[in-house]
Amino acid sequence: MVGGDMLSRSFAALCLPLVLCSCSSSGGSVASNPGPLVDNTQWFPSNKGEEFFGPPPDDSACELTPIDCEEYFPWPEGECVQFGPNPSCVAAYVPECLDSFTVLAVYTRMRDDRVPLCNWLTLEQPSLRAIRAGDRVEVRARHSQLTAPVPGEAHIAFVIGDEQVLDYSVTIPTDFEFPDVVWAAPKDYPGGTPLLFHVDNHGQNEYMLIEVNVLPEARE
Amino acid sequence: MPMRLIALSTILGLLLIACGESSTPGFSETAGAGGNAGGGGSGEFTTTLSHTYEPQMLERAEETSDVCQSWVLGNEEPLYVRKVRQTNEGGWHHSNWFFVPEATYRPNEQLEGPDAQLEGTWRCSDRGFSEYIAAAAGGVFFAQSTQALDELQAFPDGAALEIPPRSVIVGSTHLLNITAGPLETAMTMEVEAVPAEEVQIRLTPFSFFIDDLAIPPAVDGVPTRSRTSMMCDLTESFQELLGKDEVDYNIYYVLGHYHQWGSAFNLSFVQEDGSVQTVFDIKNKIGEPIGSIIDPPMNNRGAPRLRSECGFINNTDETLRRGFQYGEMCDFLAYTDSNLKIGASGVNNQAMGVDEDGIAVFETDCGPVIGFPAYPDER
Numbered sequence: 001m002v003g004g005d006m007l008s009r010s011f012a013a014l015c016l017p018l019v020l021c022s023c024s025s026s027g028g029s030v031a032s033n034p035g036p037l038v039d040n041t042q043w044f045p046s047n048k049g050e051e052f053f054g055p056p057p058d059d060s061a062c063e064l065t066p067i068d069c070e071e072y073f074p075w076p077e078g079e080c081v082q083f084g085p086n087p088s089c090v091a092a093y094v095p096e097c098l099d100s101f102t103v104l105a106v107y108t109r110m111r112d113d114r115v116p117l118c119n120w121l122t123l124e125q126p127s128l129r130a131i132r133a134g135d136r137v138e139v140r141a142r143h144s145q146l147t148a149p150v151p152g153e154a155h156i157a158f159v160i161g162d163e164q165v166l167d168y169s170v171t172i173p174t175d176f177e178f179p180d181v182v183w184a185a186p187k188d189y190p191g192g193t194p195l196l197f198h199v200d201n202h203g204q205n206e207y208m209l210i211e212v213n214v215l216p217e218a219r220e
Numbered sequence: 221m222p223m224r225l226i227a228l229s230t231i232l233g234l235l236l237i238a239c240g241e242s243s244t245p246g247f248s249e250t251a252g253a254g255g256n257a258g259g260g261g262s263g264e265f266t267t268t269l270s271h272t273y274e275p276q277m278l279e280r281a282e283e284t285s286d287v288c289q290s291w292v293l294g295n296e297e298p299l300y301v302r303k304v305r306q307t308n309e310g311g312w313h314h315s316n317w318f319f320v321p322e323a324t325y326r327p328n329e330q331l332e333g334p335d336a337q338l339e340g341t342w343r344c345s346d347r348g349f350s351e352y353i354a355a356a357a358g359g360v361f362f363a364q365s366t367q368a369l370d371e372l373q374a375f376p377d378g379a380a381l382e383i384p385p386r387s388v389i390v391g392s393t394h395l396l397n398i399t400a401g402p403l404e405t406a407m408t409m410e411v412e413a414v415p416a417e418e419v420q421i422r423l424t425p426f427s428f429f430i431d432d433l434a435i436p437p438a439v440d441g442v443p444t445r446s447r448t449s450m451m452c453d454l455t456e457s458f459q460e461l462l463g464k465d466e467v468d469y470n471i472y473y474v475l476g477h478y479h480q481w482g483s484a485f486n487l488s489f490v491q492e493d494g495s496v497q498t499v500f501d502i503k504n505k506i507g508e509p510i511g512s513i514i515d516p517p518m519n520n521r522g523a524p525r526l527r528s529e530c531g532f533i534n535n536t537d538e539t540l541r542r543g544f545q546y547g548e549m550c551d552f553l554a555y556t557d558s559n560l561k562i563g564a565s566g567v568n569n570q571a572m573g574v575d576e577d578g579i580a581v582f583e584t585d586c587g588p589v590i591g592f593p594a595y596p597d598e599r
Contacts, residue, residue, distance in 0.1 A: 088502070098398060101399075148535045178398075
């Protein structure tokens with residue numbers, strides 16, 4: 001009996017770490033690696049995501065070349081842009097310094113002959129790290145007060161691979177808001193998985209992607 | 221003269237009417253067409269006065285407005301301010317600071333309780349704070365650029381802003397917490413003041429506001445671009461108030477002001493022959509233009525007229541008039557060495573057609589130019 005008990009304890013001692021390991025990665029073979037999933041200086045325009053956002057409307061437009069930005073553009077490689085107090089620079093998207101963050105700022109301006117309205121924009125980059133099944137990923141965004149078009153609807157979305165993890169819509173006009181989500185990955189996504197950030201139907205406003213992080217495991 | 225004082229006070233006040241969180245009067249380092257960033261004077265900073273405002277607490281994803289903070293200077297004599305520097309611990313989206321007499325924003329015991337102090341943190345609405353009243357009662361002191369963690373405002377050597385005795389610095393603050401957790405953050409403000417005998421130039425304000433705005437609406441959903449201007453001849457003011465036949469002054473600081481449909485601002489000297497010299501120019505800037513020091517200061521080179529103009533992009537179905545939250549403005553404040561305080565309004569709006577870029581052009585007449593000598597001993 002004693003021998004059986006010992007055997008049983010030894011078996012348990014052997015198995016418990018395996019069980020814990022299995023729990024911590026929820027079926028994945030590699031431990032989770034919390035940290036940033038995106039680098040906001042690395043976004044580039046993309047035509048992907050139609051299955052999530054639908055096709056761009058016929059009147060969609062976005063001037064992707066920065067205008068009157070000689071002082072700032074090209075953006076410094078891998079760094080955020082710190083605009084002065086009265087910048088003339090107009091850019092549909094820019095990695096902007098905000099406090100200690102580098103945010104992806106999406107600016108829009110109303111239509112004129114030099115500054116076309118940007119009302120449909122999808123940006124892409126490969127993920128910085130792998131996501132394991134069961135990992136929690138937090139997406140944090142913001143929009144400023146939205147004033148136009150009225151009536152209208154603004155849409156912010158974030159896609160990881162084949163999953164739209166943030167799908168935020170709001171009727172215009174509206175006050176500022178911080179759309180965010182914590183998404184639990186149902187499966188593994190390798191590093192380099194395409195990520196999409198999408199904004200549409202916006203007026204003369206400001207949207208931003210603040211950060212996207214794989215969160216550390218929640219402690220009991 | 222009393223009528224003039226009242227009228228000017230009103231005009232100065234109207235110029236800077238608060239517009240909720242959207243107006244940003246004050247100073248900053250970047251100049252417009254007139255010059256370089258305002259690091260005027262030597263590069264050193266000698267702290268004469270310093271104050272750290274109470275920390276503000278923000279929850280995650282919280283954005284605050286209607287929070288005012290005050291600093292009682294307790295000065296028995298005028299202060300001559302050459303430089304102001306702010307540093308903060310993050311989350312300060314922007315803030316606008318004014319100097320006002322101590323009596324302007326006393327605690328409201330009914331709303332704030334018996335322990336409220338003149339100095340501290342309070343809800344702006346509890347004390348009836350508006351930038352309109354603050355600018356009229358004292359003047360603009362400092363404007364923090366959007367989300368700037370540290371910032372210096374400096375006038376050129378010899379020039380200073382005079383802060384009257386027993387003044388209070390009051391700021392309306394707009395904070396925005398983009399961190400993933402709560403945020404506790406404070407601003408520290410340092411002031412470099414100089415003795416009166418070191419001040420050669422006491423700066424005085426000019427302000428124009430276009431009262432008769434009529435910004436055309438969008439057509440079939442397409443936003444309409446327009447611009448509206450006013451221009452005033454200052455010859456009479458210099459003759460009558462200073463006894464000078466020539467209009468001669470320098471501009472040290474300019475703040476243009478419009479709201480969310482504004483996209484551009486221009487301030488220019490206009491000569492007798494119609495030639496134009498730009499003092500300050502903002503373009504492609506939707507909402508919240510920020511003031512700038514003009515360094516080196518810009519001389520009018522004898523130009524008798526001063527012209528201000530705003531560009532607008534109206535995406536609404538309505539003609540926009542002068543107004544606060546749902547209206548527009550086209551105002552400016554400039555600090556000069558003219559020894560004159562001047563205020564004027566644009567009236568009698570006239571459509572002038574469309575320019576070569578397809579922009580609808582409107583001009584207003586200069587209403588009565590109201591002014592008085594700022595320092596009679598300096599004529």
